[in-house]
Amino acid sequence: xxxxxxxxxxxxxxxxxxxxxxxxxxxxxxxxxxxxxxxxxxxxxxxxxxxxxxxxxxxxxxxxxxxxxxxxxxxxxxxxxx
Amino acid sequence: xxxxxxxxxxxxxxxxxxxxxxxxxxxxxxxxxxxxxxxxxxxxxxxxxxxxxxxxxxxxxxxxxxxxxxxxxxxxxxxxxxxxxxxxxxxxxxxxxxxxxxxxxxxxxxxxxxxxxxxxxxxxxxxxxxxxxxxxxxxxxxxxxxxxxxxxxxxxxxxxxxxxxxxxxxxxxxxxxxxxxxxxxxxxxxxxxxxxxxxxxxxxxxxxxxxxxxxxxxxxxxxxxxxxxxxxxxxxxxxxxxxxxxxxxxxxxxxxxxxxxxxxxxxxxxxxxxxxxxxxxxxxxxxxxxxxxxxxxxxxxxxxxxxxxxxxxxxxxxxxxxxxxxxxxxxxxxxxxxxxxxxxxxxxxxxxxxxx
Amino acid sequence: xxxxxxxxxxxxxxxxxxxxxxxxxxxxxxxxxxxxxxxxxxxxxxxxxxxxxxxxxxxxxxxxxxxxxxxxxxxxxxxxxxxxxxxxxxxxxxxxxxxxxxxxxxxxxxxxxxxxxxxxxxxxxxxxxxxxxxxxxxxxxxxxxxxxxxxxxxxxxxxxxxxxxxxxxxxxxxxxxxxxxxxxxxxxxxxxxxxxxxxxxxxxxxxxxxxxxxxxxxxxxxxxxxxxxxxxxxxxxxxxxxxxxxxxxxxxxxxxxxxxxxxxxxxxxxxxxxxxxxxxxxxxxxxxxxxxxxxxxxxxxxxxxxxxxxxxxxxxxxxxxxxxxxx
Numbered sequence: 001x002x003x004x005x006x007x008x009x010x011x012x013x014x015x016x017x018x019x020x021x022x023x024x025x026x027x028x029x030x031x032x033x034x035x036x037x038x039x040x041x042x043x044x045x046x047x048x049x050x051x052x053x054x055x056x057x058x059x060x061x062x063x064x065x066x067x068x069x070x071x072x073x074x075x076x077x078x079x080x081x082x
Numbered sequence: 083x084x085x086x087x088x089x090x091x092x093x094x095x096x097x098x099x100x101x102x103x104x105x106x107x108x109x110x111x112x113x114x115x116x117x118x119x120x121x122x123x124x125x126x127x128x129x130x131x132x133x134x135x136x137x138x139x140x141x142x143x144x145x146x147x148x149x150x151x152x153x154x155x156x157x158x159x160x161x162x163x164x165x166x167x168x169x170x171x172x173x174x175x176x177x178x179x180x181x182x183x184x185x186x187x188x189x190x191x192x193x194x195x196x197x198x199x200x201x202x203x204x205x206x207x208x209x210x211x212x213x214x215x216x217x218x219x220x221x222x223x224x225x226x227x228x229x230x231x232x233x234x235x236x237x238x239x240x241x242x243x244x245x246x247x248x249x250x251x252x253x254x255x256x257x258x259x260x261x262x263x264x265x266x267x268x269x270x271x272x273x274x275x276x277x278x279x280x281x282x283x284x285x286x287x288x289x290x291x292x293x294x295x296x297x298x299x300x301x302x303x304x305x306x307x308x309x310x311x312x313x314x315x316x317x318x319x320x321x322x323x324x325x326x327x328x329x330x331x332x333x334x335x336x337x338x339x340x341x342x343x344x345x346x347x348x349x350x351x352x353x354x355x356x357x358x359x360x361x362x363x364x365x366x367x368x369x370x371x372x373x374x375x376x377x378x379x380x381x382x383x384x385x386x387x388x389x390x391x392x393x394x395x396x397x398x399x400x401x402x403x404x405x406x407x408x409x410x411x412x413x414x415x416x417x418x419x420x421x422x423x424x425x426x427x428x429x430x431x432x433x434x435x436x437x438x
Numbered sequence: 439x440x441x442x443x444x445x446x447x448x449x450x451x452x453x454x455x456x457x458x459x460x461x462x463x464x465x466x467x468x469x470x471x472x473x474x475x476x477x478x479x480x481x482x483x484x485x486x487x488x489x490x491x492x493x494x495x496x497x498x499x500x501x502x503x504x505x506x507x508x509x510x511x512x513x514x515x516x517x518x519x520x521x522x523x524x525x526x527x528x529x530x531x532x533x534x535x536x537x538x539x540x541x542x543x544x545x546x547x548x549x550x551x552x553x554x555x556x557x558x559x560x561x562x563x564x565x566x567x568x569x570x571x572x573x574x575x576x577x578x579x580x581x582x583x584x585x586x587x588x589x590x591x592x593x594x595x596x597x598x599x600x601x602x603x604x605x606x607x608x609x610x611x612x613x614x615x616x617x618x619x620x621x622x623x624x625x626x627x628x629x630x631x632x633x634x635x636x637x638x639x640x641x642x643x644x645x646x647x648x649x650x651x652x653x654x655x656x657x658x659x660x661x662x663x664x665x666x667x668x669x670x671x672x673x674x675x676x677x678x679x680x681x682x683x684x685x686x687x688x689x690x691x692x693x694x695x696x697x698x699x700x701x702x703x704x705x706x707x708x709x710x711x712x713x714x715x716x717x718x719x720x721x722x723x724x725x726x727x728x729x730x731x732x733x734x735x736x737x738x739x740x741x742x743x744x745x746x747x748x749x750x751x752x753x754x755x756x757x758x759x760x761x762x763x764x765x
Contacts, residue, residue, distance in 0.1 A: 015196050019344075020211050020312050037312075039365035040269040041340050048337075051264045060259045060267070178723040180692050199762040205723045206692055347665050 013049035028069040085145045093117050094142040102134050130154040176203040188213045230374045238413040244425040249402045254435040271362050272333040276438045277431040279324035285424045287416040288381040289357045297415040306356025309343045317343050318359045319352035370406045380412040445615040447592040448478045465492040466518030475520045476615050502528035509551040522557040522571045536605040537580030548603045558611040558649045559736050568736035570699040573706035576677040582606040583677040585648040589619040594628020611649030633680035639669035643687040646697040647673040654697050657753035685717045692723035693760045702730035724760045
């Protein structure tokens with residue numbers, strides 16, 4: 001999967017959680033949760049969606065690594081190529 | 083193996099006249115079979131593709147033995163497919179005529195809107211949501227406005243707050259979640275909801291309905307969870323029998339309720355049945371929430387943000403995750419003493435989350 | 439107001455019409471001595487005699503033709519064709535004579551004929567006795583086609599039809615005869631031109647007629663529990679169609695499903711769908727759905743017949759599919 005396809009996949013799941021948001025304006029290195037007003041339940045739904053779509057289960061210990069969009073993409077890229 | 087004579091009990095397959103992968107039409111001869119009466123041709127009665135043969139030439143098998151598998155053309159109609167946004171080859175999802183017209187009026191580009199209609203079509207509601215003017219949100223805002231106005235006018239609220247050490251809960255959650263797949267992981271809210279629900283069993287004056295000048299206690303504990311809708315608006319649908327659900331069940335039910343609250347598919351029973359409301363606003367960064375009771379309920383429990391703070395344990399100061407729990411209750415039905423005991427009871431339960 | 443069955447409502451209208459106007463008479467197979475195949479004319483022979491309540495031979499073409507002749511001659515006949523299935527034998531009379539004579543005579547002749555027919559499936563009467571051909575009749579200029587779905591309409595529409603100077607064909611779904619509702623058994627002629635909103639709703643418009651009204655209302659109840667608010671419209675008059683009522687509803691709900699017991703291909707539902715597309719295209723948020731009988735000759739076995747006909751569950755499914763991710 002290319003970086004771009006991965007990005008589209010992640011944004012697709014995010015669109016499910018925050019359908020009204022303009023994701024093109026998402027700052028890639030700032031925490032997603034703050035920018036999109038996502039609480040812990042929605043964050044779980046986001047991770048569940050990532051798992052369903054990409055078959056990557058992000059354990060609790062790694063939540064800090066996936067807080068931003070770039071962080072998530074980097075993390076998923078590493079997991080998927082491992 | 084067909085019965086090619088009234089007294090035939092078995093037949094020997096001589097040869098296959100069609101091979102796996104070949105299309106067969108009703109009436110085609112598919113095999114030759116040797117019987118007491120000589121070699122007989124076997125025809126098929128269905129059309130389709132011969133998927134595989136089950137009996138080798140030369141084998142003698144009883145009448146009724148399956149000889150081959152034919153995959154029929156057609157078949158049962160597929161159930162309605164779960165709709166997925168299917169972009170057309172140009173990369174655009176279909177847009178309903180009404181949605182296109184509204185999008186033009188509102189200055190929204192329909193191509194940029196995510197569709198929730200059949201086959202991923204962009205609908206009126208999708209356009210409204212994208213423009214920030216959700217119809218459901220407005221209707222709901224009006225309903226909430228009416229309810230809270232009435233609440234503040236009629237219900238004499240009293241407020242109590244209590245700071246709770248969530249150390250045991252946080253530790254327990256980390257242990258639990260370490261070994262759980264993401265779909266079954268738990269969050270703080272589920273534990274808080276369970277603690278509130280179970281404690282309510284001892285405080286019926288907080289789980290009652292105010293009707294015709296008096297409070298009628300309710301046997302069921304249906305905790306309404308305040309959920310904000312993304313286009314503005316608030317619903318607090320019920321987690322039925324929350325005291326009897328396990329923390330796991332509360333978690334999965336909460337996920338489902340949030341999903342359906344956002345999609346607008348809550349059931350009317352979920353909206354009319356809450357016996358008390360819990361609002362967990364801590365995620366938004368505030369440490370304390372003073373709730374407004376939704377009539378005909380008589381209480382609302384609030385939780386603020388979990389913050390690391392100083393806490394005294396055995397005479398020494400430690401850092402613990404702390405949360406500010408509040409109770410707003412109807413003073414006609416309960417008093418501060420009972421309210422305080424309730425919050426203390428919730429705090430007690432949260433000391434042993436494994437027992438919830 | 440009293441509790442009245444559909445059958446009793448029809449009978450009360452027949453009785454009052456026979457009493458009020460000596461030109462009115464009832465004619466059909468088994469309407470007299472037997473009291474009607476569906477007991478709609480029970481007791482009328484005894485009350486009005488064999489000149490006013492006439493048993494006919496088993497020949498639809500003959501007695502429908504005779505009805506046309508009687509109407510031409512100044513009478514006000516009510517011809518009962520036992521079911522729409524047998525009316526096929528009288529199609530030439532209805533389509534080529536009753537529907538056309540006013541036109542072909544330059545207005546010199548009028549045929550004030552009322553034809554009543556039982557219609558529909560659901561009682562395991564199998565392929566030849568289960569048709570819903572309202573759509574065929576609604577296709578013919580020169581006749582008015584009505585489908586009373588309620589007890590009140592069973593009486594009111596018949597009385598109103600008798601006042602029309604031109605042929606009126608009334609379809610009584612056979613499953614409706616025993617249905618009881620509160621109605622005024624002395625009410626006069628009712629309206630025969632308008633569709634009526636039987637249940638108000640905001641999310642989707644369900645258009646139906648005749649024997650399917652009950653199932654559609656039942657489906658609307660079930661849909662309410664899923665948060666979908668259904669507006670149910672009873673067409674009542676199938677020719678002419680009151681499209682305005684339907685379009686006004688769709689401007690509000692933006693979605694439509696049509697429930698029609700006829701077969702889908704070339705159905706009345708197809709006509710309504712085309713009218714909706716013509717009149718409310720820019721108000722539609724989803725394609726117009728049609729829920730009709732399966733495209734098979736009506737089966738005899740009960741489970742197959744049930745599966746071939748629209749049912750509340752399949753109506754619920756058809757509506758739910760209009761909402762995509764919702765529901």
